[in-house]
Amino acid sequence: MEPDKKVQSPEKATALSVEDRAFLQEVVERDRVEHHGRVSYMDILFEVEHRYGNFLPGEVLREVARLVGTSVAQLNGFVTFYTMLSTKPRGRHVIRVCTSGPCHVTGAPAVMAELERLLGVGEGETTPDGAFTLEGSSCLGICGVSPALMIDDDAYGNLTPKDLPGILAAVRAGGAQ
Amino acid sequence: MIRNQLLICAGGACITSGEKSVKDVLVEELAKNGIQDEVQIIETGCMGACDLGPIVVVYPEGTFYQKVTPQNAGPIVSEHLVKGRVVSGLLYRQPTSETRAQTREEISFYTLQVKRVLRNCGVIDPLSIEEYIARDGYFGLGKALEIGPDAIIQTIQESGLRGRGGAGFPTGIKWKAARDASGSPKYVVCNGDEGDPGAFMDRSVLEGDPHSVIEAMVIAGFAIGAATGYVYVRAEYPLAIERLEVALTRAREYGFLGRNILGSGFDFDIEIRIGAGAFVCGEETALLRSIEGKRGMPSAKPPFPAQAGLWGKPTLINNVETYANVPPILINGAEWFRSVGTAKSPGTKVFALAGKVQNTGLVEVPMGTTLRELVFDIGGGIPGGKAFKGAQTGGPSGGIITADYLDMPIDFDSVKELGTIMGSGGLIILDEDNCMVDVAKFYLAFTVDESCGKCTPCREGTKQMYQIMERITDGKGTPNDIGKLKTLGRVIQQTSLCGLGQSAPNPVLSTIRFFPDEYRAHIEDRKCPAHACLHLLTYSVVSEKCVGCTACARQCPVQAITGQVKKAHVIDQATCIKCGSCYEVCRFDAILKE
Ligand SMILES: Cc1cc2nc3c(=O)[nH]c(=O)nc-3n(C[C@H](O)[C@H](O)[C@H](O)COP(=O)(O)O)c2cc1C
Ligand code: SF4
Ligand code: FES
Numbered sequence: 039m040e041p042d043k044k045v046q047s048p049e050k051a052t053a054l055s056v057e058d059r060a061f062l063q064e065v066v067e068r069d070r071v072e073h074h075g076r077v078s079y080m081d082i083l084f085e086v087e088h089r090y091g092n093f094l095p096g097e098v099l100r101e102v103a104r105l106v107g108t109s110v111a112q113l114n115g116f117v118t119f120y121t122m123l124s125t126k127p128r129g130r131h132v133i134r135v136c137t138s139g140p141c142h143v144t145g146a147p148a149v150m151a152e153l154e155r156l157l158g159v160g161e162g163e164t165t166p167d168g169a170f171t172l173e174g175s176s177c178l179g180i181c182g183v184s185p186a187l188m189i190d191d192d193a194y195g196n197l198t199p200k201d202l203p204g205i206l207a208a209v210r211a212g213g214a215q
Numbered sequence: 216m217i218r219n220q221l222l223i224c225a226g227g228a229c230i231t232s233g234e235k236s237v238k239d240v241l242v243e244e245l246a247k248n249g250i251q252d253e254v255q256i257i258e259t260g261c262m263g264a265c266d267l268g269p270i271v272v273v274y275p276e277g278t279f280y281q282k283v284t285p286q287n288a289g290p291i292v293s294e295h296l297v298k299g300r301v302v303s304g305l306l307y308r309q310p311t312s313e314t315r316a317q318t319r320e321e322i323s324f325y326t327l328q329v330k331r332v333l334r335n336c337g338v339i340d341p342l343s344i345e346e347y348i349a350r351d352g353y354f355g356l357g358k359a360l361e362i363g364p365d366a367i368i369q370t371i372q373e374s375g376l377r378g379r380g381g382a383g384f385p386t387g388i389k390w391k392a393a394r395d396a397s398g399s400p401k402y403v404v405c406n407g408d409e410g411d412p413g414a415f416m417d418r419s420v421l422e423g424d425p426h427s428v429i430e431a432m433v434i435a436g437f438a439i440g441a442a443t444g445y446v447y448v449r450a451e452y453p454l455a456i457e458r459l460e461v462a463l464t465r466a467r468e469y470g471f472l473g474r475n476i477l478g479s480g481f482d483f484d485i486e487i488r489i490g491a492g493a494f495v496c497g498e499e500t501a502l503l504r505s506i507e508g509k510r511g512m513p514s515a516k517p518p519f520p521a522q523a524g525l526w527g528k529p530t531l532i533n534n535v536e537t538y539a540n541v542p543p544i545l546i547n548g549a550e551w552f553r554s555v556g557t558a559k560s561p562g563t564k565v566f567a568l569a570g571k572v573q574n575t576g577l578v579e580v581p582m583g584t585t586l587r588e589l590v591f592d593i594g595g596g597i598p599g600g601k602a603f604k605g606a607q608t609g610g611p612s613g614g615i616i617t618a619d620y621l622d623m624p625i626d627f628d629s630v631k632e633l634g635t636i637m638g639s640g641g642l643i644i645l646d647e648d649n650c651m652v653d654v655a656k657f658y659l660a661f662t663v664d665e666s667c668g669k670c671t672p673c674r675e676g677t678k679q680m681y682q683i684m685e686r687i688t689d690g691k692g693t694p695n696d697i698g699k700l701k702t703l704g705r706v707i708q709q710t711s712l713c714g715l716g717q718s719a720p721n722p723v724l725s726t727i728r729f730f731p732d733e734y735r736a737h738i739e740d741r742k743c744p745a746h747a748c749l750h751l752l753t754y755s756v757v758s759e760k761c762v763g764c765t766a767c768a769r770q771c772p773v774q775a776i777t778g779q780v781k782k783a784h785v786i787d788q789a790t791c792i793k794c795g796s797c798y799e800v801c802r803f804d805a806i807l808k809e
Binding site: 120 | 228414418491494511
């Protein structure tokens with residue numbers, strides 16, 4: 039997927055608003071206090087990602103790097119290493135379909151195929167309306183009810199392709215409020 | 216006055232099957248019947264039998280209700296609690312007889328288990344420190360503070376406890392090394408990354424009994440002389456993180472964490488650090504880098520973490536299940552711990568049963584239990600009357616145990632002889648419908664994805680192996696492919712830096728060893744005997760059997776089936792996506808799958 043020009047272009051690099059800066063500063067400082075001076079990148083980035091529509095825009099990362107006192111390159115290296123962090127825009131809801139062994143042998147491929155059909159996007163892509171990003175994930179740890187998936191922080195198990203339209207509709211409805 | 220308690224399993228799996236709505240219905244029913252003050256509802260951690268969820272247990276009788284839904288939950292209150300009549304429709308039906316089990320004690324899934332690590336999971340409310348304390352919680356810590364670091368380490372050494380994170384390294388020796396190491400401050404780390412696909416025991420302990428891990432880490436901190444601990448949990452486990460946070464707060468309030476713990480003068484506190492979807496971060500050196508805010512890449516050992524770990528300081532790192540074993544050892548002693556299990560692998564092991572097995576979920580059994588007991592006696596066998604084909608142990612780092620070895624006692628050492636590892640306890644059961652070549656290819660895809668890229672053999676070698684495997688499952692394999700796989704596999708095993716690379720070829724090498732005929736069928740006959748490899752599979756209509764009912768044509772998602780009503784249909788092979796819908800729906804056995 040092409041990076042979103044609006045977000046990544048250099049002229050926008052300094053386009054953080056006063057509120058943005060205050061927010062980022064508050065997150066980092068709070069984390070610093072909570073962790074006795076040793077910040078936890080992951081906690082900070084998850085919280086920041088949440089605010090900026092499930093991804094980390096370039097200028098936000100730059101500001102976070104400055105606040106925690108590290109280089110942009112180092113922080114970028116960190117972010118790109120971990121699959122649950124994203125520097126590309128994602129949908130309001132992230133669907134993670136477990137593609138690991140137990141789910142694979144009990145029907146995950148059919149679940150993924152049906153989601154691709156229902157959403158009209160492939161794995162790793164976001165629906166045009168910005169509602170969902172479809173991702174594959176390794177084991178979610180609920181293999182007892184495989185095949186399984188997570189949408190944001192909620193898990194769903196014992197899935198068949200027939201269950202999916204209902205789940206998507208419920209998430210859409212819940213997400214609208 | 217509390218007359219009854221209702222335990223509802225709020226483990227990760229039961230939540231997906233509707234635990235919350237069942238609870239809402241029960242709360243409502245209690246109020247409707249005016250007995251809300253007499254009945255206490257307790258949401259527990261995982262009770263283990265994930266396929267039976269949601270589960271509700273009524274105490275004091277211990278009546279075990281399974282597959283409870285919002286629709287059928289009402290009678291638990293209106294019949295059982297109000298009128299004292301058991302709701303027999305919700306009881307578990309014994310697979311081998313017509314009778315229904317009243318309590319857990321009558322279900323073989325439970326009776327054959329020995330619950331030590333899972334002693335509190337599914338029994339107490341994980342958010343209640345009082346309930347943990349009522350079951351001897353923090354008693355082991357009290358004892359530890361009394362006997363002192365040397366005696367603690369000696370007890371752990373004598374118990375013979377070995378690391379449950381996969382490698383089986385003796386825990387006592389590790390603790391001693393961390394204690395003896397010079398350098399300060401020292402750190403205690405808990406590995407809760409659990410990236411091994413099919414493994415969910417650590418998740419259940421963290422969700423169902425978080426205090427057991429906290430208590431053990433405080434004991435470890437006291438034993439090695441550390442003041443700070445970190446629990447590293449993967450972000451895929453939000454519920455574990457949430458419950459752990461609550462537990463940490465409670466423990467601080469009760470003085471089990473923080474300054475001057477239980478008046479001993481010892482200070483210790485624990486923080487949570489979160490992983491975010493990188494399997495290699497489960498490897499200890501990578502995990503430590505990740506906590507430091509770096510890319511989680513493994514580094515060469517020595518130096519071991521006990522010498523130079525977090526920020527270069529001595530660090531003790533153990534797995535969740537290893538820690539959960541510690542408090543009972545201190546309370547009951549090393550002898551007690553050794554009273555079950557095998558001589559070289561004492562104690563119990565928690566396995567996660569998944570895949571093609573009747574009862575999926577978490578089971579804890581003595582080390583040395585056979586696969587037959589696990590799969591058939593506890594697991595209830597293979598669904599649909601299919602044949603057992605093998606069990607994948609150790610996930611992507613392990614291999615297959617075949618039907619020939621069903622009676623072998625499983626412990627750290629025995630399975631190594633079969634070219635696999637016990638790993639962290641994931642046990643994926645495969646039946647006759649699973650193609651071993653496909654399964655091995657699948658695991659290899661996982662390692663290709665998860666290799667951190669530091670070493671060439673692991674990064675490139677696994678990719679080459681994968682390409683060969685893909686060729687074979689596409690029906691384009693050549694006879695010397697097997698030799699190539701073996702050679703490549705050996706090189707990768709010998710030249711990779713960390714366990715991920717060193718064990719990546721195991722699934723392929725193990726299936727080549729035990730299922731050579733299946734490889735040959737793919738390569739020489741271009742057939743997949745299990746009908747699992749899509750490229751080698753065709754669906755066609757047997758025209759003599761087809762009555763033209765049109766069921767298949769209506770079911771096919773890509774309209775590949777054509778034909779007139781009451782006339783034989785045909786499948787257009789170019790359009791067919793081999794989803795098998797027609798095969799499933801045909802009532803006349805007229806679809807041929809080959
Ligand atoms: C690729 C790889 C992944 C690993 N993943 C885990 C894991 O998820 N959890 C774990 O406890 N140990 C894992 N380990 C093992 C750890 O490196 C380490 O041996 C373990 O945390 C030590 O704890 P123990 O002695 O209590 O088992 C992994 C090792 C490798 C090579
Ligand atoms: S063996 Fe693989 S995962 Fe391990 S350090 Fe080397 S490249 Fe990374
Ligand atoms: S394999 Fe899918 S949840 Fe574990």
